[in-house]
Amino acid sequence: MAMQANEIEDLIRASFPSAKITITDLAGDGNHFAAEVIDESFRGQNRVQQQRAVYAALKGKMDGPAGDLHALALTTKAPD
C-alpha cells in the first residue's frame, strides 16, 4: 500500500496549515520518503515534541507492518 508524496503532504497540511512542507520520495517506491516540516508552532519545542506532532498528523500511517509508510525520514524546525 504505497502512498503518494501529495497524500503525505495533505495529511501533514491538515494539522499544520501554514507550514513549509517538502516531501521527497527517496527510493521512488512510494514507501521511503523524507519530509521536512517548518512551522512556527515548533518554536520552543524539542525535536521529540515536534516529530510526535507530525506523527500524530499522519494518523497511524506509520504503524508498523500494517502501516502504509515504512520509512519517513523527518526533519522538523521552526522558521529562522
Place this chain on the structure above:
Amino acid sequence: MTDTATQIQETIGANDVVLYMKGTKEMPQCGFSSRVAGVLNYMGVQFQDVNVLADDAVRQGIKDFSDWPTVPQLYVKGEFVGGCDIITEMTLSGELDTLFDDKGVTYDKDAADKIREANG
C-alpha cells in the same frame, strides 16, 4: 502499567543507555537501527540493545510507552532521546556529545569528531 511497560521501565532504569532496535547491535536487521547502533558503537558508548523483533509485546509496547511510532528508539538515563533522524542530527550537531556529558555517559569524543569530519 502493563507488564510490558513495567519491563521497559525496569530496562531503561537499570541501564544508562538503551537502544530498542530491530536486530542486535552485533547484527542489526534494519538500516535505521544499524545507523544508530553504528554511531554508538563507533563512539565507544556502552549500551544495552533490545531486539524488538524477538518479542512482539515489546515491539508494540515500546511504541506505546514512548508515544513514538518507529524503531529504533534511544533512551539515556531513563529518558527518551529520539529515533534515527533525531540521533543523526544530534550526532552531527554535537548535541549528542552534550547530552552524554550532561548525563555522565562515557564516550569517545575524538570518534564523535571524526564522524562530524566525515559528514561535515
